[in-house]
Amino acid sequence: MSDEKLTPRNVDFSEWYNQLVLKAELADYAPVRGCMVVRPYGWALWENIQATLDKRFKVTGHVNAAFPLFIPMSFLEKEKAHVEGFSPELAIVTIGGGEKLEEPLVVRPTSETVIGHMYAKWIKSYRDLPVLINQWGNVVRWELRTKLFLRTLEFYWQEGHTAHATEQEAREETRRMLGVYADFAINEGAVPVIQGIKSETEKFAGAVQSTSIEAMMGDTRALQSGTSHFLGQNFAKAFNIQYLDTNNTLQYVWTTSWGLSTRFIGAIIMTHGDDQGLILPPRLAPIQIVLIPIYKNDAERSAVMPVVERIKAELAEFRLKVDDRTEVTPGFKFNDWEMRGVPLRIEIGPKDVEKGTVAMARRDKPGREGKSFVPQAGLSRTVGMLLDEIQASLLARATTFRDSHIFDPKDYAELTEVVQNGWAYSYWCGDNECEAKVKEDTKATTRCIPLEQKEEKGKCIVCGKNAKRKVYFARAY
RNA sequence: CGGGGUGUGGCUCAGUUUGGCUAGAGCACGCGGUUCGGGACCGCGAGGUCGGCGGUUCAAAUCCGCCCGCCCCGACCA
Structure with missing residues (x-):
């Protein structure tokens, strides 16, 4: 835990x-x-x-x-x-x-x-x-x-x-x-x-x-x-x-x-992942939805649990877990499942039973922004759409992050700077020595010559000789 | 393998400098009770060859020597 x-x-x-x-x-x-x-x-x-x-x-x-x-x-x-x-x-x-x-x-x-x-x-x-x-x-x-x-x-x-x-x-x-x-x-x-x-x-x-x-x-x-x-x-x-x-x-x-x-x-x-923990893409997540019953006494419990069971059955097509632990508080469970990266959390409490709603929190948007109250009716469809949306937004977010950290340095000095916090996408003559120099100076290595690129002519960012291809330079794991 | 750090209940650490009563705390764990919509609280309890081996000493978690593990940084790599 x-x-x-x-x-x-x-x-x-x-x-x-x-x-x-x-x-x-x-x-x-x-x-x-x-x-x-x-x-x-x-x-x-x-x-x-x-x-x-x-x-x-x-x-x-x-x-x-x-x-x-x-x-x-x-x-x-x-x-x-x-x-x-x-x-x-x-x-x-x-x-x-x-x-x-x-x-x-x-x-x-x-x-x-x-x-x-x-x-x-x-x-x-x-x-x-x-x-x-x-x-x-x-x-x-x-x-x-x-x-x-x-x-x-x-x-x-x-x-x-x-x-x-x-x-x-x-x-x-x-x-x-x-x-x-x-x-x-x-x-x-x-x-x-x-x-x-x-x-x-x-x-x-x-x-x-x-x-x-x-x-x-x-x-x-x-x-x-x-x-x-x-x-x-x-x-x-x-x-x-x-x-x-x-x-x-x-x-x-x-x-x-x-x-x-x-x-x-x-x-x-x-x-x-973020500072709260893991964030899993819905398509690979072992648990896509965690369902947390909320109650503070036996009367509330007996009102809430049948709804929890019904909703669990309605969402059978998803990988869902009911967290019915009694030894920890709901607040603890929220943090616990956020650490584990479960994409969607559904809370069902007395108020939800009364109003026919559930509280829904999406992992990719922390805090109040990701939390909403949705009707129990049609929940399966809502959940399906939300999981797709989370899957798409994770990809979009990661792509935006990546693209905003890929640079096209004007010269070698700039290359040595940008690879400290991003990738450099630069012409490279293909020479081992140029590659080795970058590694020596910056710890960045060539990652790959991307398949999708136009065949253009340029000058090697390191030696200035003619180059036909661009390569990514980056510090790598 | 080089440099740095660290090792004390399951975890995070205090105590080591300046050796000295029965080695402590918080968290986690067990039991009981009150709680429960964003990391609850009270009480009781269990849990330790102080990384290992050797040495110094009346006395070692504490001082000395050797060894080992783990983490971070470098060389190597999916």
Whole structure:
């Protein structure tokens, strides 16, 4: 139960976040450093994320499977860039059943290698393609600095792994799934995201090209909220994933991988939350409506409760909880459910029973502004409309916030300033050195080259050389 | 791994500087009662190897040494 006020966001955003995650009972610190326990309320949110994403994966033709947690060390070593990228953060099992293992086993940091191995066994002919498999699971990356949901040693995610006959098909798949992520983030999470291409230094270890959806958090820092990679034939060649084409010629497949993790819960928290606590988008909220009966004695209670029960039944299509705890006051419950981000609160007291109304409070508008009295008649429709309105207003608010913190600096000096409290959208020549200079000077990195941009010519904001593309520079999580 | 901070009931902390009675408070928890439309109140109660190990001392939460955890900042990252 939440008992105290949060540190305000503008005092210490990071502290606000930590307190919120604990007080809203989304997660807790585990006994092992850097690991978290996802608590039932947080997991319920993740289940809703899973459900809506999984539906989209099925619509785009994917099927689920499960691959093992342990991967032979030698598998990772087969793809040079891959092992170089991941080796510093591997957890490695060297003892099993009390005996030293002949070959160490890596706890998967991602599954390209083991899945590549299996695809090599399964794929023989062009008739076997494409292979469109997704897996829901956990992975381990031995991170040095951790933060609940955003970066923990172990995290939960889905990883899609596909194999295709042609480069074009694989490139299309990469973009299709990035689009699925963007659609999910925007329409389910109300988190506005920008789809774009990662720079060479920011791309996935082993990818030819990485793409991502990038979101702006409430402190203006960027959060990579989902990624989709075109892996070319890198893993196909490392694992000998070959097929016979229609001309009976042996060809390497083209593969992709794409993932979205429990980090997205962090994105939701830091996009929508306020000083009262969490604000959940109605479409993903485990509890969409909390119903609070108000009474001060048995007579009032017996008048109120039947109405509460009736309204609960009328609103059965929504995810609704009746908070009938007797040990805490209504005022406490208001704050408690606001901390947990429930989008709508309905209060039913003696006056409402008398007048045929309910008191309705929407989470996205704090205080009196968000509170109104509405008739009990037609409540289901009212509630449905309100939830849609909250969903839309959260997205609109986050989009306005983001857009008002994206700047187009005139020169490098201005860039170094704007990235302290926002993103810079500037021409970039594509040179690693320019990227590194910005990082060194400001801690801001390139986030992505957005897919949707006109091909225009400009001068690199750093070196002044000719540039064809604009990129977002931002401090990132 | 470098820098900084911190560790005392479940939580937040006081006590440590200057060693000395039975280690305290608030919140949370349990019981009883009064409350209940924006974080209620009263009474009673339970709960502690003072992060760990070692040392100094008649005596250590307090002084000394080593170790460990956690948080923040940096290098690495979904």
